[in-house]
Amino acid sequence: MSEILQAIASRRATKHFDPEYRIADADLTAILEAARRAPTAFNIQNYRFLVVRDAEQRRRIRAAAWDQPQVEECSALIVMCADIKAWEKDPARYWKDAPEAVRDGYVGMIRSYYEGREQVQRDEGFRSCGLAAYALMMAASAYGLQTCPMDGFDFDRVGEIINLPSDHEIVMFVALGREASAPRPRGGVLPLDAVVQYDSFA
Ligand SMILES: Cc1cc2nc3c(=O)[nH]c(=O)nc-3n(C[C@H](O)[C@H](O)[C@H](O)COP(=O)(O)O)c2cc1C
Numbered sequence: 226m227s228e229i230l231q232a233i234a235s236r237r238a239t240k241h242f243d244p245e246y247r248i249a250d251a252d253l254t255a256i257l258e259a260a261r262r263a264p265t266a267f268n269i270q271n272y273r274f275l276v277v278r279d280a281e282q283r284r285r286i287r288a289a290a291w292d293q294p295q296v297e298e299c300s301a302l303i304v305m306c307a308d309i310k311a312w313e314k315d316p317a318r319y320w321k322d323a324p325e326a327v328r329d330g331y332v333g334m335i336r337s338y339y340e341g342r343e344q345v346q347r348d349e350g351f352r353s354c355g356l357a358a359y360a361l362m363m364a365a366s367a368y369g370l371q372t373c374p375m376d377g378f379d380f381d382r383v384g385e386i387i388n389l390p391s392d393h394e395i396v397m398f399v400a401l402g403r404e405a406s407a408p409r410p411r412g413g414v415l416p417l418d419a420v421v422q423y424d425s426f427a
Pocket residue numbers: 236237238239240293373374375376377378397408411412
């Protein structure tokens with residue numbers, strides 16, 4: 226099996242991380258670099274990764290996350306945020322390396338697609354962060370590390386703790402580190418035909 230398929234098949238949500246383990250800065254940067262290669266519509270790169278390493282911030286966030294230990298025990302807690310207004314913030318920068326005509330074309334398309342469409346702006350941010358979160362999780366596997374995707378927390382309280390800008394939304398956490406114990410057996414996987422349909426729903 227290819228290493229990518231192996232990483233997908235073996236990934237589990239880690240419930241207990243080794244609190245003594247510290248990820249090297251270079252490894253964390255490489256994992257974040259991989260995550261930001263995740264695709265976004267019109268290349269607007271509307272994901273923002275807030276890396277929480279400060280112990281006091283972690284303690285406060287844990288208290289807003291039903292006391293889940295991963296928040297403090299992981300080596301890096303990454304709050305995946307969407308910049309809902311990325312589409313209108315100098316969109317030419319998303320196409321800075323493209324020929325001028327291509328860049329101008331995209332700037333026009335971005336404006337006409339997102340302007341006045343609040344739900345689309347938000348949905349797009351969540352799509353982008355979901356893809357980036359999984360890319361981050363797979364990159365962590367490549368470094369021999371484990372992750373836990375999380376949304377078990379009070380979004381408003383965490384937003385206050387991290388000073389979330391008013392035009393951003395928290396999408397989820399990815400806790401990242403070295404697992405302290407083997408995961409429990411899987412809870413259950415649906416049969417493929419329960420999740421895959423062809424051509425239309427019956
Ligand atoms: C969006 C999302 C939110 C989750 N939130 C939490 C969480 O708050 N705490 C937790 O321990 N696990 C959380 N999980 C992990 C799931 O419980 C886990 O992925 C699922 O049970 C399948 O197990 P596996 O990932 O080990 O295959 C979350 C997963 C996702 C995708």
